[in-house]
Amino acid sequence: MTTGKQEAGHRFRPxxxxxxxxxxxxQQVQLNxxxxxxxxxxxxxxxxxxxxxxxxxLPENIRSLNDVARLPxxxxxxxxxxxxxxxxxxxxxxxxxxHASSGTTGKPIVVAxxxxxxxxxxxxxxxxxxxCGVQEGDIVQNAFNYGLFTGGLGYHYGAERLGxxxxxxxxxxxxxxxxxxxxxxxxxxxxxxxxFLHIVDRAKELGVDLRELPLRIxxxxxxxxxxxxxxxxxxxxxxxxxxxxxxxxxxGPGVSVECPYQDGSHxxxxxxxxEIIDPDTEQVLGEDEExxxxxxxxxxxxxxxxxxxxRDITSLMTGTCRCGRTLARMRRVERRSDDMLIIRGVxxxxxxxxxxxxxxxxxxxxxxxxxxxxxGLDQMEVQVEVTSKIFSDKVAAMEVLQKKLSDExxxxxxxxxxxxxxxxxxIPRSEGKAKxxxxxxxxx
Amino acid sequence: MKITQLSVFAENKPGYVxxxxxxxxxxxxxxxxxxxxxxxxxxxxxxxxxxxxxxxKLLEEAGFVVKPTEVxxxxxxxxxxxxxxxxxxxxxTALNIEYMYAFPFGHSDKGIxxxxxxxxxxxxxxxxxxxxxxxxxxxxxxx
Numbered sequence: 237m238t239t240g241k242q243e244a245g246h247r248f249r250p251x252x253x254x255x256x257x258x259x260x261x262x263q264q265v266q267l268n269x270x271x272x273x274x275x276x277x278x279x280x281x282x283x284x285x286x287x288x289x290x291x292x293x294l295p296e297n298i299r300s301l302n303d304v305a306r307l308p309x310x311x312x313x314x315x316x317x318x319x320x321x322x323x324x325x326x327x328x329x330x331x332x333x334x335h336a337s338s339g340t341t342g343k344p345i346v347v348a349x350x351x352x353x354x355x356x357x358x359x360x361x362x363x364x365x366x367x368c369g370v371q372e373g374d375i376v377q378n379a380f381n382y383g384l385f386t387g388g389l390g391y392h393y394g395a396e397r398l399g400x401x402x403x404x405x406x407x408x409x410x411x412x413x414x415x416x417x418x419x420x421x422x423x424x425x426x427x428x429x430x431x432f433l434h435i436v437d438r439a440k441e442l443g444v445d446l447r448e449l450p451l452r453i454x455x456x457x458x459x460x461x462x463x464x465x466x467x468x469x470x471x472x473x474x475x476x477x478x479x480x481x482x483x484x485x486x487x488g489p490g491v492s493v494e495c496p497y498q499d500g501s502h503x504x505x506x507x508x509x510x511e512i513i514d515p516d517t518e519q520v521l522g523e524d525e526e527x528x529x530x531x532x533x534x535x536x537x538x539x540x541x542x543x544x545x546x547r548d549i550t551s552l553m554t555g556t557c558r559c560g561r562t563l564a565r566m567r568r569v570e571r572r573s574d575d576m577l578i579i580r581g582v583x584x585x586x587x588x589x590x591x592x593x594x595x596x597x598x599x600x601x602x603x604x605x606x607x608x609x610x611x612g613l614d615q616m617e618v619q620v621e622v623t624s625k626i627f628s629d630k631v632a633a634m635e636v637l638q639k640k641l642s643d644e645x646x647x648x649x650x651x652x653x654x655x656x657x658x659x660x661x662x663i664p665r666s667e668g669k670a671k672x673x674x675x676x677x678x679x680x
Numbered sequence: 681m682k683i684t685q686l687s688v689f690a691e692n693k694p695g696y697v698x699x700x701x702x703x704x705x706x707x708x709x710x711x712x713x714x715x716x717x718x719x720x721x722x723x724x725x726x727x728x729x730x731x732x733x734x735x736x737k738l739l740e741e742a743g744f745v746v747k748p749t750e751v752x753x754x755x756x757x758x759x760x761x762x763x764x765x766x767x768x769x770x771x772x773t774a775l776n777i778e779y780m781y782a783f784p785f786g787h788s789d790k791g792i793x794x795x796x797x798x799x800x801x802x803x804x805x806x807x808x809x810x811x812x813x814x815x816x817x818x819x820x821x822x823x
Contacts, residue, residue, distance in 0.1 A: 622689045622745050629687035629749040629796070630778055631717045631724050638721070657722050659691045661743050 252363045254506045255561045259554065262562065265506055267301050269534035274298050274307065277540055280325040283318060284308070284542060304509060304532060305520050309543045315345040315485065326350050326538040336384040337484035338583040338650065344384070347484050348538035354393070356535055357487050360504045361394020364493035367502065367559070368478045370424050370453055372399030377422040379431060380458070380581075381407040385650075386488030387458055387581070391426045394490065400424065407431060407581075410438045421450045428581035429461040429469065429477075434612040436472045447474030455480045457489055459578040460569050462679055466498075479568060485544055486531050492566055497558045500565030507535050510564060511543070512552055515573040526551045528573045529566065547574045577673065579607065579614045582651040586672045589618055592644050596637070597625060604663045609677040617654045618645060621663055681804050682750035683817045684732045685794065689745040690716070690723040697725055703742050709735050712820060713783035713794065726781065728753075728794065730821045749796070752803060753815035756782070756791040766793070766812065773806035775799070785820075792820075 254262070275295040277284040287308040288294070297303065315323060316339045324331065332351050336344040349357065370376070376395050382388030388406055395402045405416055407427075413435055416422070425432065432454060439446050451473060457480040469477045481501050482489035491508055492501035503510050509532040512521045521527045529546045533539075548569040556562050577584045586605060593603055602621040607614060620641065628634055638655050645653040664671060690696040697716060704711055704727075713728040729735045732748065739746045754770075756762050770777075776798040785792045792815060797803035807814060817823060 624745050624747060627687070627689050627745045627747050629685065629724060629726065629747055631719055632778075634722065634724065635719055657689070657691075659689055659696070659743075660745055662691070 252359075254504075255363065255367070255502070255563055257506075257562055259562050262505060263301055266509055266534060269506075270301065270304060270509060270532065271295065271298050273532070273534055273536075273540045274542065276325055276537075277542055281323055281540075283314065283323065284310075301509070304511065304543065307532075307542050309518070309530065309545050310541050311545050312339070312345065312485070312547070315339065316343060319343050320346040321348070323539055323541070324348050325540055331538050335386045335389075335484055335488065337386070338585065338588065344650075345485065347386070347488075350537040352535075352537050353487075353539075356507055357390060357490055358393040358397050360487065360490035360507060361390055362397040363504065364480055364490055365394055365398055365400070365424075365455065367493050367495050367561070368453060368455070368476070369496060370395075370398065370400060373401075374398075374424050374453075375401040375403065375420065375422045375450075376424040376426060377403045377405050377413070377416055377420070379405050379407055379413060379425060379427040379435070380489075385582075386482070386484045387426075387428075390482070390488035390490060391455070395424075395426075410435055411442070414439050414442060414444055417446070417449055417451065418444055423450050423452050425451060425454045425475075427454065427456060428458045429456040429465055430459065430580060430609070430612070430614060432456060432469060432473075433465070436469065437612045440472075446472065449474075451475050453478065455493075457481055458581040460571070462570065463568070465679070481566070481569065483546055483548075485541060486533060486546070487536065491531070495557060495559040495561065499557065500553055500567055502557065502561050502563040502565050503552075505563050507533065509534055510552060510566065512550070513545075515545075515547075515549075521551075523554055524551050529569075547572045547576060549573055575673070577605070577607065577675075579616050579649075579651050582649065584616070584649050584651065588648050589645065592641070592648050593620065595644065596641060602660075602663050604671065605673045607673070607675045607677050614677060615654070616649075616651060617656055619656045619658045619663060621660050622657045623660065681752065681814050681816070682800065683728065683753050683794075683815070683820055684748050685751045685796075686727045686729060686732060686735060686739070687747045687749055688725040688727065688739060690718075690725045692718070692721055692723060697723070700725060700727075700739055700742070700744050703738060703744075704729060704735055707734070707738050709738065712785070713781070713792070715781035715783075715794075717779060726779075726794075728783070728820060732821050750800060752795045752797065752800065752807070753820060754793045754795065754807070755785075755813045755815050756793055757813075758789055763791070769810045769812050770795070770807065773803070773810055775803050775806060 278295045330350045331348045333349040335347050339345045380387030454475050454477045466477045478494045480493045482491040492503040511530040512527040515528040529548045549571050550566045550569050553565045604619045606617040641655040688700045710730040715726045717724045778796040780795050782793050
């Protein structure tokens with residue numbers, strides 16, 4: 237790994253030879269690593285070992301890359317069922333970092349990193365950032381949240397590795413973000429696309445023209461965004477906007493990234509083996525066929541995942557990109573094969589809402605999630621039908637209940653939720669089943 | 681001593697107050713008093729009706745969430761100081777009031793104050809001790 241030295245605007249050079257490796261060689265690297273990681277989980281992760289046993293599969297049966305299709309899938313609920321540390325393949329002495337992301341119910345899922353894993357993470361992030369032409373001398377405002385969420389620290393260390401000057405602004409406090417943007421002169425910004433749109437709108441209200449600032453590049457991720465959102469961001473802020481894909485279970489941000497040609501995200505295949513499957517039949521699909529992205533981590537020590545079902549719908553291109561990279565590219569993720577919602581960059585499952593309501597006697601079973609983005613930022617409202625069990629003649633008692641529900645949802649969902657009590661039978665039911673999510677967010 | 685008040689959950693939407701009242705009126709139920717406690721996002725409609733048992737049934741059948749609660753009704757004496765003297769008497773009992781509302785009653789100029797106290801039994805005892813006139817249920821509604 238070398239750091240980039242090219243000037244802004246120059247044609248970028250290879251930052252990492254692996255990005256440009258002939259595919260046959262890359263596949264040999266992948267196969268060696270796949271065999272090693274399968275051996276590792278066989279030795280250290282009881283759940284995977286028993287699943288391989290059920291299939292009569294031994295680590296030595298993995299002889300070619302195609303054999304990956306013989307391995308069992310790992311799904312998000314496996315992380316929940318083994319909460320918190322059940323899928324770790326390293327002892328806690330070797331684990332140097334824990335992060336967490338939303339699970340499908342009340343408990344989060346936990347991910348772990350050894351020192352070596354952090355090195356991989358930092359290196360893929362550095363490769364990702366340099367692929368889009370940022371370098372030493374660039375100042376970056378990191379508006380991803382720092383904390384259990386992988387966004388803040390993942391970007392942070394990758395940027396520092398490149399020798400960028402990092403402003404760890406974290407998320408929120410939009411007016412301060414704009415002040416920093418104006419006074420510190422960042423040339424690069426990291427953010428979720430919707431939060432950056434909010435910054436753009438607020439800056440306009442405050443009379444700050446982002447196009448006149450030194451800002452030139454933005455990296456956006458943690459939620460799906462569209463081509464028209466990109467164009468809006470690029471025009472309104474006078475920057476180039478790049479998609480950087482990742483998910484906590486796999487490593488965090490840094491699974492794949494665009495390049496200046498903005499024609500698909502290059503997957504760091506020396507670390508992540510990607511497959512596309514039909515989410516219903518689970519059959520492996522070919523190039524350009526749309527399906528669910530499945531990733532096997534090839535190098536991770538603390539929590540290697542075999543055939544992890546991301547639920548993100550995309551397709552792969554393996555032809556060499558105009559930038560010269562031979563890495564496979566994935567098309568923009570615009571939808572998912574499950575009911576996960578992404579609200580201000582935070583993953584939310586309707587089942588999490590349900591699990592909170594279940595703790596409150598009398599609030600089941602009728603609720604509805606209403607999503608809006610009238611003022612730029614996503615707003616989540618949970619409407620809960622009042623039952624005689626929770627109804628009180630005392631307004632204060634009802635307000636306390638409403639607040640308790642909001643607080644508990646915020647705890648579990650890690651995002652602000654407005655709970656509204658509604659009259660019984662007002663949530664429409666279709667064929668006896670309530671429609672759980674009303675998404676009124678306008679997409680640009 | 682206690683009377684039964686019906687509370688109905690009301691969303692903050694047009695029509696949500698009139699709907700239960702209309703339902704009762706259509707069935708010939710005599711609504712004596714109505715009071716709305718509202719928050720930013722919802723309201724609680726409180727009703728004193730004569731035929732409270734059938735009213736509960738009617739409203740529940742119509743899909744409303746109804747809660748019968750016992751409250752105390754106090755007659756406000758006639759005269760310019762009637763209300764303030766009564767409130768002073770209630771105040772001296774040091775009872776914790778959850779909520780209160782008033783409505784006119786009968787053919788005279790009398791009024792009735794409805795109280796919900798945190799401790800209803802203590803309230804009855806202390807109010808009677810203070811010489812406050814509690815309205816009997818029979819005067820307002822079916823037993």
